[in-house]
Amino acid sequence: xxxxxxxxxxxxxxxxxxxxxxxxxxxxxxxxxxxxxxxxxxxxxxxxxxxxxxxxxxxxxxxxxxxxxxxxxxxxxxxxxxxxxxxxxxxxxxxxxxxxxxxxxxxxxxxxxxxxxxxxxxxxxxxxxxxxxxxxxxxxxxxxxxxxxxxxxxxxxxxxxxxxxxxxxxxxxxxxxxxxxxxxxxxxxxxxxxxxxxxxxxxxxxxxxxxxxxxxxxxxxxxxxxxxxxxxxxxxxxxxxxxxxxxxxxxxxxxxxxxxxxxxxxxxxxxxxxxxxxxxxxxxxxxxxxxxxxxxxxxxxxxxxxxxxxxxxxxxxxxxxxxxxxxxxxxxxxxxxxxxxxxxxxxxxxxxxxxxxxxxxxxxxxxxxxxxxxxxxxxxxxxxxxxxxxxxxxxxxxxxxxxxxxxxxxxxxxxxxxxxxx
Amino acid sequence: xxxxxxxxxxxxxxxxxxxxxxxxxxxxxxxxxxxxxxxxxxxxxxxxxxxxxxxxxxxxxxxxxxxxxxxxxxxxxxxxxxxxxxxxxxxxxxxxxxxxxxxxxxxxxxxxxxxxxxxxxxxxxxxxxxxxxxxxxxxxxxxxxxxxxxxxxxxxxxxxxxxxxxxxxxxxxxxxxxxxxxxxxxxxxxxxxxxxxxxxxxxxxxxxxxxxxxxxxxxxxxxxxxxxxxxxxxxxxxxxxxxxxxxxxxxxxxxxxxxxxxxxxxxxxxxxxxxxxxxxxxxx
Numbered sequence: 025x026x027x028x029x030x031x032x033x034x035x036x037x038x039x040x041x042x043x044x045x046x047x048x049x050x051x052x053x054x055x056x057x058x059x060x061x062x063x064x065x066x067x068x069x070x071x072x073x074x075x076x077x078x079x080x081x082x083x084x085x086x087x088x089x090x091x092x093x094x095x096x097x098x099x100x101x102x103x104x105x106x107x108x109x110x111x112x113x114x115x116x117x118x119x120x121x122x123x124x125x126x127x128x129x130x131x132x133x134x135x136x137x138x139x140x141x142x143x144x145x146x147x148x149x150x151x152x153x154x155x156x157x158x159x160x161x162x163x164x165x166x167x168x169x170x171x172x173x174x175x176x177x178x179x180x181x182x183x184x185x186x187x188x189x190x191x192x193x194x195x196x197x198x199x200x201x202x203x204x205x206x207x208x209x210x211x212x213x214x215x216x217x218x219x220x221x222x223x224x225x226x227x228x229x230x231x232x233x234x235x236x237x238x239x240x241x242x243x244x245x246x247x248x249x250x251x252x253x254x255x256x257x258x259x260x261x262x263x264x265x266x267x268x269x270x271x272x273x274x275x276x277x278x279x280x281x282x283x284x285x286x287x288x289x290x291x292x293x294x295x296x297x298x299x300x301x302x303x304x305x306x307x308x309x310x311x312x313x314x315x316x317x318x319x320x321x322x323x324x325x326x327x328x329x330x331x332x333x334x335x336x337x338x339x340x341x342x343x344x345x346x347x348x349x350x351x352x353x354x355x356x357x358x359x360x361x362x363x364x365x366x367x368x369x370x371x372x373x374x375x376x377x378x379x380x381x382x383x384x385x386x387x388x389x390x391x392x393x394x395x396x397x398x399x400x401x402x403x404x405x406x407x408x409x410x411x412x413x414x415x416x417x418x419x420x421x422x423x424x425x426x427x428x429x430x431x432x433x434x435x436x437x438x439x440x441x442x443x444x445x446x
Numbered sequence: 447x448x449x450x451x452x453x454x455x456x457x458x459x460x461x462x463x464x465x466x467x468x469x470x471x472x473x474x475x476x477x478x479x480x481x482x483x484x485x486x487x488x489x490x491x492x493x494x495x496x497x498x499x500x501x502x503x504x505x506x507x508x509x510x511x512x513x514x515x516x517x518x519x520x521x522x523x524x525x526x527x528x529x530x531x532x533x534x535x536x537x538x539x540x541x542x543x544x545x546x547x548x549x550x551x552x553x554x555x556x557x558x559x560x561x562x563x564x565x566x567x568x569x570x571x572x573x574x575x576x577x578x579x580x581x582x583x584x585x586x587x588x589x590x591x592x593x594x595x596x597x598x599x600x601x602x603x604x605x606x607x608x609x610x611x612x613x614x615x616x617x618x619x620x621x622x623x624x625x626x627x628x629x630x631x632x633x634x635x636x637x638x639x640x641x642x643x644x645x646x647x648x649x650x651x652x653x654x655x656x657x658x659x660x661x662x663x664x665x666x667x668x669x670x671x672x673x674x675x676x677x678x679x680x681x682x683x684x685x686x687x688x689x690x691x692x693x694x695x696x697x698x699x700x701x702x703x704x705x706x707x708x709x710x711x712x713x714x715x716x717x718x719x720x721x722x723x724x725x726x727x728x729x730x
Contacts, residue, residue, distance in 0.1 A: 054555050061550025062562060065543040065606065072603040073569050076580030083583055243472050250469045264711070265473045271707040271714075272480055273664045275684040276700040280479035282688060283486060283494045283697070290482060293495050325476060354458065383573020385667050390688050400575035407579055407671065417583070420576045431571045435564075 077424070084417035087195035090187070093136045094123040098191040106185035106209055111178070117167040124158045142412055143197055143206065144186040150177040185209045198418035222402070222419065229399045232316060233381040237328075239321045240377050241370065244328035248369070251329070252336035263333075270326035278387050281319040285310040285391070311393030319391050324380055328373040331438070335369030372438045379430050383423060399423060480704055487512055487697035494694065512698035522695065525683035532594070532669075532679060533662040536601035541655045543602075544609030549643075551610070552617040563610075570607035574667040577604070582671040592674030600672045601665060605658030612657060616650025616721060649721035653714045660710060 034042040041049075091098050096119035104112040127133040137151035157174045161167060171178035178184075189207050190197055200206050204220040206213060214220070247266070251259045269277060284290050287306045295301040309315055339362060347357035385400040392401070399419060406416035450462050490509035491497055499507035516522045547566065551559065569577060581600050582591060590596030620643070628638040666681040673682070680699065687696050 051555060054553060055557055058550045058553040058556045061553075062547045062556070065547035065566065066562060068539075068543055069566060069569070069603060069606065072581075072599045073577065074565065076577070076582075076584035077572065078580075079584040079587065080576070080580040243475070246465065247469050247472045250465070262473065264715075265477050267711055267715075268708065269476050269480060271660065271711045273681065273700075273703045273707065275664070275666065275681050275688070276483065276703050276707075277479060279684065279688055279696050279700055280483050282692070284479060284482060286494060288493075288495055290486075290495050322475065322479060325472075354461070379571065379573075383575055385573075385575045386685065390685070400573060403575050403579060404671075407582060413583065416579055420579050423573060424576050427571065427573060427576075 080417045080420055083414055084198050084421050085194045085196070086414065087139075087190060087197070088193045089132075089136055089139050090191050091193050093127050093132045094120065094187070094191070096120075097123050097187065101184065101188045101191065104184070104188065106181065106188050109181055111168070111181050111184055114165065114168055116184070117171055117178075118163065120171070121158065121161060121163065121167050124154065128155045128158055138411075140186055140190065142201065142415065143190055144182065146177065147183065147186065150175050150183065154178070182209070198414040199422075201415050202418040202422055222399075225397075225399045225402055226422070229382060232313065232320075232396070232398065233378050235317055236320050236324060236381045237374050237378045239317065240325050240328040241374060243321070244325055244332060244373065245366075245370075248329050248332035248336055249366075251333050252339070253341065266326050266329050269322070270330075274323065274386060277323055278319060278390050281315070281322065281391060282310065285315055285318065310391050311396070313392070313396040315391035315393065316388050316396035319387050320381055320384060323387060324377045327376050327380060331372040331376060332366065332369040335372070336366055339365045368437065372434065375430055375434045375437065379427055379434070382430075383427060483697050483700045484704065487694070487701040489694060489697075492694045494692075494697070512695050515693075515695045516698045516702075519695065522680075522683060522699070525678050525680045528677055529663060529680040532597055532601060532677065533659055536598045536605060536662040537655055537659040539598065539602035540605035540609050540658045541651060544606050544654065544658075545613050545647075545651050548610050548613035548617060552614055552620070566610050567607045569604050574604075574665075578668045578671040581668060585672055591672060592676070594677060597669055597673045597677045600668050601662035602658075604665060604668065605661045608657035608661060609651075609654035612654035613647060613650045616647045620646060649717040653717050656710055656714055660707070 034044065037043045037046040039046070097116060100116040100119040101112060104116060124133060127136065133151050133155045134148070137148035140151070141148035153175050154171065161170045161174075168178075189209075197207060200212060201215075202222050204215050204223045206215055251262055251266075254262070282289075286292065287308065287310075289310075291309065292301065292306045296303050296306065301307060309318065343361050343365070344357050347361045348354070352360070382398075383400055384398060385404060388396055388398045389401050389404070392398070400423070403416045403419050403423070406412045406419070450459065454462070485500070486494065486496070488508040488510065489497065489500060490507055490511055497507060550556065551563065556562070577600075581596075585591040585596045585600070590599065624642050624646075625638050628642045629635075633641065663679075664681055665679075666685050669677060669679050669682055670685070673679070680703075684696055684699060687693055
């Protein structure tokens with residue numbers, strides 16, 4: 025300081041501002057610039073990807089169709105106790121009559137029917153039948169009897185109970201359905217045995233994914249070990265054999281397995297030719313769990329080998345030599361020295377393969393038959409065939425939660441920044 | 447595994463060769479399904495297995511009939527046309543937006559970096575069937591379901607994580623003093639980017655683009671739900687072919703796709719090595 029008075033004052037930048045302020049400003053500018061570069065992509069992803077996921081979350085609990093189609097009935101049912109064992113009074117039937125007159129004109133009663141049919145089988149036909157007769161009914165104070173005459177379901181308190189329980193604009197019905205439960209008159213209850221399917225499917229998905237992950241690990245570990253210990257030049261050449269399937273279209277690999285595993289396919293033909301299998305006892309290796317496991321192990325194997333390889337590459341070979349020179353046998357040196365250091369690779373590869381396999385759709389659909397399909401095949405079925413979108417969304421949300429928990433684990437173990445490709 | 451020392455015991459020798467045999471089997475398992483479709487695709491009869499004539503290399507057993515069908519059948523040609531129309535546009539979108547964002551993400555002070563990264567990578571982590579379901583619901587709400595634009599946007603979103611990952615990986619080794627030197631010599635930020643930064647990160651951008659391209663080109667699940675018959679792509683046609691009327695033309699298509707993936711793999715490997723050499727990471 026030229027005049028010697030700024031000793032206790034703030035240090036100034038060239039433009040006369042305090043340096044601290046000036047630095048903070050520069051930092052803010054830098055942050056803004058970085059964010060401005062990221063913003064277009066972030067907005068793009070939010071619109072094209074995050075919004076659809078949010079929409080799915082919303083669909084899994086959305087139930088506005090019932091209060092929108094039957095506004096008066098929902099109100100009239102507020103005082104009715106669905107545990108009373110009796111159908112509601114005349115005023116509820118009058119409200120239902122008014123609501124249905126509007127709904128039939130808008131053809132909304134069939135949609136309502138298919139919505140409520142998910143909760144109680146038979147309501148769809150009940151509403152369709154009632155819809156055909158509702159215009160002929162007279163408001164003479166005896167609508168209850170007229171409704172019961174059209175379909176005896178209206179005299180059943182169970183029908184009314186279903187309408188009342190699902191009259192809110194949000195529902196837990198789809199999620200309960202997705203775990204084989206339902207909202208009965210006495211609260212949440214398990215579905216009858218012959219309607220239980222989803223818990224079983226989730227279990228099968230988990231079981232098959234674990235089998236696939238373990239088989240990938242068992243056959244991927246030796247290869248990764250070999251690649252990591254060979255000289256760079258050789259291992260680069262062998263690496264192509266791992267990378268080529270990784271780059272090849274999923275459908276090419278699936279169709280190859282379909283060709284190989286068929287009853288009249290290459291593997292069965294070879295086995296019959298060699299004489300291991302009789303011609304009339306060809307192995308059934310496709311359209312069952314075996315097909316799914318073999319094809320998916322092949323498809324996901326590169327995702328196991330690559331993370332294992334990148335961890336093993338960093339393990340210094342001198343550790344094994346040191347262990348051996350200290351008297352360890354080959355096995356002890358591997359098991360006590362090398363293997364513990366490769367555990368992070370095992371974790372990364374296993375979680376990656378597991379995440380990928382748990383949500384697989386194409387391969388199980390094509391080679392899985394009925395016993396080798398996953399929960400994702402059921403989701404696709406509900407979207408495109410049964411049109412129960414709410415249930416598809418609820419199943420999707422459950423699957424998504426499982427995957428996100430695993431993703432979080434993966435992030436903790438490996439870090440998303442450390443994901444490498446090729 | 448170092449070479450076998452001369453004093454190795456018999457057990458060690460057995461284990462050494464046994465281990466290599468196991469690895470050879472695994473490599474065989476990895477590559478055999480891809481190789482087997484190639485000769486089968488030249489089968490002159492509509493079978494999915496080797497006919498006795500093929501094993502004897504009889505001249506009439508091999509023919510180009512499947513390839514002929516692929517190039518003349520209007521279903522396959524439409525599918526090919528759609529694939530070629532969708533994948534490059536989706537790639538262009540993900541590469542341009544992704545590169546920009548990757549440059550932003552590699553700055554030294556980025557607020558919420560972890561959260562932003564997690565969102566941008568999520569299309570790769572979320573199972574395809576869930577992305578497809580959500581996109582189907584949402585795109586039909588806003589009128590994009592069953593349109594070309596909808597499929598392109600969906601595929602671009604799926605390709606973005608790959609671009610982000612490859613380009614940020616290239617930028618990690620980027621020497622910041624180069625941009626400072628350029629600025630010091632009087633170049634403005636735009637000129638610095640195109641003359642200094644872009645040539646150095648180009649290999650990463652191209653391999654990210656190839657990943658994004660192959661993602662879109664191979665993708666079935668999302669296009670199955672977001673697209674309609676007018677956007678039927680090659681993988682979609684293969685999928686229906688495999689599920690409903692399995693025709694040997696699929697083998698010809700598979701062979702063509704294997705050749706394409708060999709070309710892509712070669713390009714990516716060459717780029718990776720060039721990039722490592724440029725940045726001085728591998729001393730070769």
